[in-house]
């Protein structure tokens with residue numbers, strides 16, 4: 001069950017933002033929405049949150065039409081700031097707790113817990129306007145999680161966060177999932193999606209181009225990536241390997257990476273590599289989500 005989006009359409013004047021988008025997110029998953037700028041990700045999220053109406057299509061949550069889902073079950077962290085500039089961090093949590101009808105003591109307890117988890121406790125008495133972009137984003141997340149939503153929707157949550165805060169946010173998303181919240185987020189950083197998500201949908205021109213469990217989307221690519229590094233960083237060894245294996249010169253990424261057919265025999269390449277030198281790394285794997293994305297989206301943009 002979970003979230004089922006079918007045939008979602010939305011136009012803005014002559015601009016088609018969504019052109020029959022399908023999306024399925026199982027309950028309890030962390031799910032990624034990826035795609036180029038202007039693909040329709042934010043529009044889809046805004047429709048889910050009932051900020052916008054779709055022109056056509058259906059959205060169901062556990063079988064119920066969207067209109068029948070209590071609003072509090074879905075929470076949204078938009079890309080832009082959505083905080084009260086004069087209220088302190090703690091006041092914002094109290095305010096939203098009251099707004100959502102939570103018991104004040106319980107709201108405060110949950111609020112404090114998220115402030116600790118998100119490393120925001122030192123900023124408790126700071127005004128919204130005084131927070132850095134990353135801390136404002138984290139506070140918005142704390143506010144969104146206060147009511148324990150069934151579905152949490154985040155628009156590019158990692159954008160502009162430093163690496164420590166990326167890790168804090170990743171942990172918070174996992175924690176929210178652990179508490180039973182389904183999480184849907186958009187991102188341009190495939191590494192985050194690959195690390196965090198159970199499933200992913202790639203949207204281009206308002207439609208799903210690829211969708212499924214991350215591992216399945218990677219495995220469905222028409223190639224595998226072979227990475228070779230020798231103990232001695234000697235280009236001659238790589239060239240020898242390339243000649244023995246009949247491969248064109250590879251892409252140097254701390255070793256070399258080659259695109260090979262999905263059904264190749266790893267033993268063939270391993271034995272050729274061993275003939276060329278002592279190996280430090282030998283791996284034959286599905287391409288990364290980033291490589292699949294670049295191939296799919298980049299390939300699509302190449303004129304026929």
Ligand SMILES: Nc1ncnc2c1ncn2[C@@H]1O[C@H](COP(=O)(O)OP(=O)(O)OP(=O)(O)O)[C@@H](O)[C@H]1O
Nearest residue numbers: 012015016017035036037038039040041042043044
């Ligand atoms: N309020 C609006 N009025 C007019 N056009 C809009 C509006 N909102 C979105 N669009 C258009 O709809 C299309 C989809 O935009 P959307 O913001 O959903 O894309 P996105 O995938 O979230 O992009 P990005 O990755 O850049 O955030 C774009 O062509 C955009 O210009």
